[in-house]
Amino acid sequence: MREGHFILLGATGDLALRKIFPALYVAFKDQLLAPRILATSRSRLSQAEFLQILDTKSKSHLKNLDLTLWESFTQHIEYVAMDLTQAQDFNALTARPLHPNTIIYFSIAPEFFATTCAHLAQVGLNAPQVKIVLEKPLGVDLHSARAIHKSIAQHYQENQIYRIDHYLGKQSVQNLLHLRASNALLQTLLHRDHVDHVQVSVCETLGVESRGGFYDPMGALRDMLQNHMLQMLTLLTMPLPSNLNASSIRQAKLSLLQSLKPLENKNLASQVIRAQYSADGALAGYRQEPHVNPNSQTETFVALKLEIDRPEWAGVPFYLRTGKRMGSSFVEVVVSFKGGAPLVFRIQPNPAISLNLHANTPLVLQSALESGMDAYQRLILDAFDSNQSAFNHQDELEAAWVWLDPILQAWQANQTPLYFYPAGSFGPQEAFELLEKEGRAWF
Numbered sequence: 001m002r003e004g005h006f007i008l009l010g011a012t013g014d015l016a017l018r019k020i021f022p023a024l025y026v027a028f029k030d031q032l033l034a035p036r037i038l039a040t041s042r043s044r045l046s047q048a049e050f051l052q053i054l055d056t057k058s059k060s061h062l063k064n065l066d067l068t069l070w071e072s073f074t075q076h077i078e079y080v081a082m083d084l085t086q087a088q089d090f091n092a093l094t095a096r097p098l099h100p101n102t103i104i105y106f107s108i109a110p111e112f113f114a115t116t117c118a119h120l121a122q123v124g125l126n127a128p129q130v131k132i133v134l135e136k137p138l139g140v141d142l143h144s145a146r147a148i149h150k151s152i153a154q155h156y157q158e159n160q161i162y163r164i165d166h167y168l169g170k171q172s173v174q175n176l177l178h179l180r181a182s183n184a185l186l187q188t189l190l191h192r193d194h195v196d197h198v199q200v201s202v203c204e205t206l207g208v209e210s211r212g213g214f215y216d217p218m219g220a221l222r223d224m225l226q227n228h229m230l231q232m233l234t235l236l237t238m239p240l241p242s243n244l245n246a247s248s249i250r251q252a253k254l255s256l257l258q259s260l261k262p263l264e265n266k267n268l269a270s271q272v273i274r275a276q277y278s279a280d281g282a283l284a285g286y287r288q289e290p291h292v293n294p295n296s297q298t299e300t301f302v303a304l305k306l307e308i309d310r311p312e313w314a315g316v317p318f319y320l321r322t323g324k325r326m327g328s329s330f331v332e333v334v335v336s337f338k339g340g341a342p343l344v345f346r347i348q349p350n351p352a353i354s355l356n357l358h359a360n361t362p363l364v365l366q367s368a369l370e371s372g373m374d375a376y377q378r379l380i381l382d383a384f385d386s387n388q389s390a391f392n393h394q395d396e397l398e399a400a401w402v403w404l405d406p407i408l409q410a411w412q413a414n415q416t417p418l419y420f421y422p423a424g425s426f427g428p429q430e431a432f433e434l435l436e437k438e439g440r441a442w443f
């Protein structure tokens with residue numbers, strides 16, 4: 001049973017109520033965590049009012065809720081209203097002695113990171129035993145990612161900073177690495193001698209819902225590809241480290257990200273397809289969604305082809321696609337071998353791995369995989385354990401931006417077209433042609 005002090009900034013926000021409190025409750029119920037929780041937000045709420053919000057907004061996200069346990073869980077929570085821009089408000093965080101295992105979770109917009117860090121440091125909450133957990137977006141390009149980091153690094157060391165990519169908390173994503181590390185067969189197969197190409201798909205039927213204000217300045221490339229998708233690709237393709245500790249894993253991921261072949265400007269139009277969903281039947285188009293600019297140029301879909309500049313992957317194309325308002329929801333990594341039969345890592349729903357073999361009669365080996373604990377729960381427990389292996393190092397973020405910035409710049413300058421796809425479809429025709437022109441097809 002872990003003990004510690006959990007300070008949550010942005011406690012009335014959507015992420016906190018939907019993901020973080022439910023994750024803390026389940027960890028508490030399973031006797032993995034007995035934290036003292038200090039919940040803060042700008043809203044001037046009494047303790048009772050806050051607990052009322054928690055009751056209405058968080059409970060519905062929990063399966064098999066035990067009401068008595070929920071009651072005892074909420075007794076560990078104390079609510080404090082705080083304005084992060086006001087230094088004196090931070091004194092409320094030091095009413096009790098500093099716990100040797102203290103986590104401060106930033107579930108707030110990044111524009112508040114710099115002042116918040118400075119104010120935390122003023123009251124001693126950057127002492128070595130304090131860890132900060134940061135939610136994305138940690139920048140919208142290389143320049144802003146560096147600026148955010150600079151303001152944080154004035155007060156916190158890298159080993160105190162836990163950058164969340166919740167895909168890394170999914171057991172099915174971690175399995176990409178663990179299956180490789182423990183199966184010599186996979187180590188042999190995942191090589192240019194055998195692999196024809198690889199596909200990574202993250203398709204969602206959801207539109208932008210109520211998140212238009214957040215999403216419109218972001219788009220699919222920054223929201224999904226820069227982080228979740230490149231991380232999955234990395235776990236599948238990086239050189240296997242000699243051990244699986246945090247620094248070896250992060251170093252291996254970094255070296256892979258640094259070996260992504262830069263996309264040349266002249267190839268961007270044919271290698272990177274951006275598109276936006278348009279209305280279809282009862283489904284609204286992206287530009288009609290609340291808080292979205294009616295002339296928005298933001299992509300809700302992106303498909304691209306990349307290559308990895310490492311000997312074992314030379315010449316192997318990797319196709320990545322992600323989109324909102326697609327025909328169905330699934331996340332899949334497909335390794336297509338020379339000779340055809342693919343290896344499929346189903347990340348969600350229903351995590352599984354399957355391999356089709358040619359025999360007298362075709363043979364399909366399939367194994368359902370444990371979905372394990374919820375991603376947020378796992379990452380919060382890792383943070384309490386000071387285990388950074390499933391969190392990103394700043395250098396990884398920067399390497400991803402270095403590779404992506406030219407795409408963003410070309411789009412900003414309107415050098416490549418924005419295509420449209422009907423809501424509920426699988427993206428624009430051009431995304432299919434990306435593979436078809438090379439004699440391949442999406443799995």
Ligand code: BG6
Nearest residue numbers: 166167204206223224228331348
């Ligand atoms: C988030 C994105 O990081 O991941 C969302 O901001 C997206 O736009 C979500 O819907 C998908 O996560 P999951 O776990 O539901 O696949």
